[in-house]
Amino acid sequence: MKMTKILTALLLVALVLSFAACSKPQTNGGNMATEDNAANAIDDLLAKEAATAEEATALHTQLMDAETAILNENSALWEKVFLSADKGSTMIEDGSNYGDFLLKTIESAKDEFTEDELKLLQKDGETIRSIEVKVAALEEKFPGCGQMPSGDGMSVPAGDNMMTPPDDGSLQKFPAFEGKDLDGNEVKSDTLFSGNAVTVVNFWFTTCNPCVGELAELDALNKELAEKGGALIGVNTFTLDGDEAAISEAKDVLAKKGATYQNVYFASDGEAGKFTTNIFAYPTTYVVDRNGNIVGEPIVGAITEKNQAEALQKLIDQALAADKG
Numbered sequence: 001m002k003m004t005k006i007l008t009a010l011l012l013v014a015l016v017l018s019f020a021a022c023s024k025p026q027t028n029g030g031n032m033a034t035e036d037n038a039a040n041a042i043d044d045l046l047a048k049e050a051a052t053a054e055e056a057t058a059l060h061t062q063l064m065d066a067e068t069a070i071l072n073e074n075s076a077l078w079e080k081v082f083l084s085a086d087k088g089s090t091m092i093e094d095g096s097n098y099g100d101f102l103l104k105t106i107e108s109a110k111d112e113f114t115e116d117e118l119k120l121l122q123k124d125g126e127t128i129r130s131i132e133v134k135v136a137a138l139e140e141k142f143p144g145c146g147q148m149p150s151g152d153g154m155s156v157p158a159g160d161n162m163m164t165p166p167d168d169g170s171l172q173k174f175p176a177f178e179g180k181d182l183d184g185n186e187v188k189s190d191t192l193f194s195g196n197a198v199t200v201v202n203f204w205f206t207t208c209n210p211c212v213g214e215l216a217e218l219d220a221l222n223k224e225l226a227e228k229g230g231a232l233i234g235v236n237t238f239t240l241d242g243d244e245a246a247i248s249e250a251k252d253v254l255a256k257k258g259a260t261y262q263n264v265y266f267a268s269d270g271e272a273g274k275f276t277t278n279i280f281a282y283p284t285t286y287v288v289d290r291n292g293n294i295v296g297e298p299i300v301g302a303i304t305e306k307n308q309a310e311a312l313q314k315l316i317d318q319a320l321a322a323d324k325g
């Protein structure tokens with residue numbers, strides 16, 4: 001199953017493909033020799049065959065790393081592509097070759113680039129299409145070879161990028177916020193959390209394929225939670241600070257997927273906004289108890305994946321049991 005990840009920081013946009021989540025890659029410099037070496041290495045990977053599931057997993061990882069490097073190398077150009085493209089149509093793709101998606105998006109924004117820039121983007125898009133063909137063949141022959149391992153997070157950098165539980169054993173609070181939902185209704189975190197036995201908070205953004213791909217499942221989960229005194233809310237990172245265009249796009253995507261659960265936004269410079277900018281993989285989902293405490297570790301990756309769905313359910317059950325106790 002193809003998993004797309006896209007750099008979500010508004011000032012540093014780069015598209016990246018990974019195992020089960022969209023994530024923020026780091027930017028790298030480059031030179032002609034490095035580019036030639038990288039091109040040769042990709043050719044070698046495309047020619048390589050896997051005989052076992054282990055070899056397929058290793059090759060899958062190398063291909064995804066190569067794709068990440070391609071997109072990282074010219075992140076400023078990719079930023080222009082996606083800021084200029086028609087977000088209402090070409091930005092949302094399900095199931096097609098990701099290279100084709102990129103090439104169509106480049107074409108829609110071609111007037112924004114010089115001739116040399118356009119050639120570079122098209123060349124990279126063609127290479128990614130070849131990588132995607134190889135990846136699809138691997139995943140068909142060795143199902144599960146591209147699945148992100150549970151417990152670890154290749155999509156999530158180690159260190160301070162994700163909040164960690166306090167050393168003193170106390171519970172970590174979800175950052176407080178006062179914001180609105182996409183219909184303009186005021187939402188306060190303390191009221192929201194205290195009113196639910198458990199609240200599932202899903203961070204996503206409009207152009208993240210695995211994020212959009214799980215919206216129907218999240219809506220079904222919200223309905224299940226409602227029967228147990230809980231709720232699910234979404235936080236679309238593009239809508240922070242009340243960006244009207246982003247809100248309209250998010251509402252359109254939610255409607256197309258039949259997702260009716262509440263989505264909220266808040267100020268990017270507040271406590272919750274800063275927390276959001278430090279999330280490096282999407283979708284990421286938190287479970288919060290009635291007291292506003294985060295339960296367990298965040299779930300990284302779409303709940304369309306079995307491991308993620310099961311891990312999320314365990315945290316929900318844990319929060320519900322504690323609430324009853």
